[in-house]
Amino acid sequence: MEAGSALDRTPLRGFKDFYQYAGTTRVIAGRDLLSSTGFEFQKEGARRVFVVTDEVIRGTGLVEKVEAGVADGGLEVVGVYDKVPQDSSTHVCDDCAAAAKEAGADSFLAVGGGSVMDTAKVADAVFTHGGGAREQEGFFLMPREDDGMGRPLDTAPLACIPTTAGTGSEVSMAAVIKDPDEKIKIEIADFPLFPRLAILDPETTRTLPPKIAAATGMDAMTHAIEGYVSVDWSAHQDARSLHALRIIRDNLERAVQRGEKDEEARGNMLIAANLAITIALGSVHAMSHPAGAQFGVPHGVANAINLPHVIRHNAAGSDDIADRYRDIGEIFDIAEPDIGEALASHITGLVDRLGLPTRLSQAGVPEDGIPALVEGAMGDGTTLLNPREMDEEDYAELYRAAL
Numbered sequence: 312m313e314a315g316s317a318l319d320r321t322p323l324r325g326f327k328d329f330y331q332y333a334g335t336t337r338v339i340a341g342r343d344l345l346s347s348t349g350f351e352f353q354k355e356g357a358r359r360v361f362v363v364t365d366e367v368i369r370g371t372g373l374v375e376k377v378e379a380g381v382a383d384g385g386l387e388v389v390g391v392y393d394k395v396p397q398d399s400s401t402h403v404c405d406d407c408a409a410a411a412k413e414a415g416a417d418s419f420l421a422v423g424g425g426s427v428m429d430t431a432k433v434a435d436a437v438f439t440h441g442g443g444a445r446e447q448e449g450f451f452l453m454p455r456e457d458d459g460m461g462r463p464l465d466t467a468p469l470a471c472i473p474t475t476a477g478t479g480s481e482v483s484m485a486a487v488i489k490d491p492d493e494k495i496k497i498e499i500a501d502f503p504l505f506p507r508l509a510i511l512d513p514e515t516t517r518t519l520p521p522k523i524a525a526a527t528g529m530d531a532m533t534h535a536i537e538g539y540v541s542v543d544w545s546a547h548q549d550a551r552s553l554h555a556l557r558i559i560r561d562n563l564e565r566a567v568q569r570g571e572k573d574e575e576a577r578g579n580m581l582i583a584a585n586l587a588i589t590i591a592l593g594s595v596h597a598m599s600h601p602a603g604a605q606f607g608v609p610h611g612v613a614n615a616i617n618l619p620h621v622i623r624h625n626a627a628g629s630d631d632i633a634d635r636y637r638d639i640g641e642i643f644d645i646a647e648p649d650i651g652e653a654l655a656s657h658i659t660g661l662v663d664r665l666g667l668p669t670r671l672s673q674a675g676v677p678e679d680g681i682p683a684l685v686e687g688a689m690g691d692g693t694t695l696l697n698p699r700e701m702d703e704e705d706y707a708e709l710y711r712a713a714l
């Protein structure tokens with residue numbers, strides 16, 4: 312990599328040659344907010360709302376509460392699409408966009424976890440600009456004024472009500488979806504994909520099963536840690552990452568263990584997930600994306616398993632990288648000289664206490680799957696953002712260690 316490029320692997324401190332930071336989603340957080348969904352979404356230009364969700368969420372009665380909140384503000388729900396699977400795909404996004412067109416919608420409202428919100432984002436792009444979901448792939452490639460040089464064209468207003476505290480997709484400009492034909496996850500990111508509105512209300516995670524609260528919480532923790540050590544770090548994101556980690560330290564186990572009884576911990580985890588999200592990630596995500604695409608390992612579970620191994624590997628790469636992990640260690644009261652090992656074993660302990668698997672083999676990954684996983688990780692965009700340069704042998708070793 313060329314010295315001085317935006318992705319220069321060093322330094323991880325000082326004044327950078329370049330970074331950009333944006334966060335254009337209006338966030339409202341607090342109690343009893345679902346009833347004002349319509350009142351708030353109207354301010355973002357929505358009138359004829361198309362709700363995107365999944366069958367599980369719909370079964371909890373949450374969608375009816377949100378629909379009532381939309382109607383309360385004088386807006387109309389013109390359709391509800393509840394066919395988003397746990398791991399959404401390009402086909403689902405195309406189907407969802409077509410259903411919204413058919414319903415005469417002018418806006419999207421996602422009620423669900425990462426898969427639902429990412430589906431709504433990509434469906435919105437297809438709905439607004441045409442083409443198929445597969446063609447949306449890429450970073451900063453959405454249509455712009457002035458032959459592609461000007462301001463990006465708006466998409467239909469999108470509001471998100473997350474029902475897990477983890478992905479942070481509700482305040483991010485990125486979406487990750489599966490291309491089932493090629494068995495890969497494709498990434499789409501551009502400014503118009505920032506939702507216009509995110510509503511954080513702990514009511515939405517009240518009945519979340521502990522295993523999902525744990526896995527999605529570990530996804531948030533992974534965003535905070537990877538974001539902080541990424542070569543694409545920034546002072547803006549550093550502040551968010553470190554504070555997200557403090558909130559996660561104080562609330563994740565509470566939220567998982569006490570669940571319904573601990574509204575405060577659930578609300579705080581929704582906020583932590585918001586703060587932690589970034590598109591500047593690294594090799595944990597590079598390893599977890601193919602594990603999801605090829606073996607169906609849930610995203611948060613894969614991250615929880617891979618995170619300690621990547622920390623050990625990265626921290627051994629240079630003092631500069633180890634120092635960044637030392638900052639993170641401070642938050643968890645970890646100050647051992649071998650910070651990589653100490654932080655990694657702290658995280659493995661946490662993952663175990665949360666009741667999640669700590670090995671990929673426990674999550675359905677066979678040993679002979681490793682070569683294809685390595686290929687997937689090498690091809691994943693986040694590999695370029697890892698603080699330590701990675702090659703096939705590094706990934707093969709890390710997958711074997713995680714197996």
Ligand SMILES: [Fe+2]
Nearest residue numbers: 478530534610
């Ligand atoms: Fe993630």
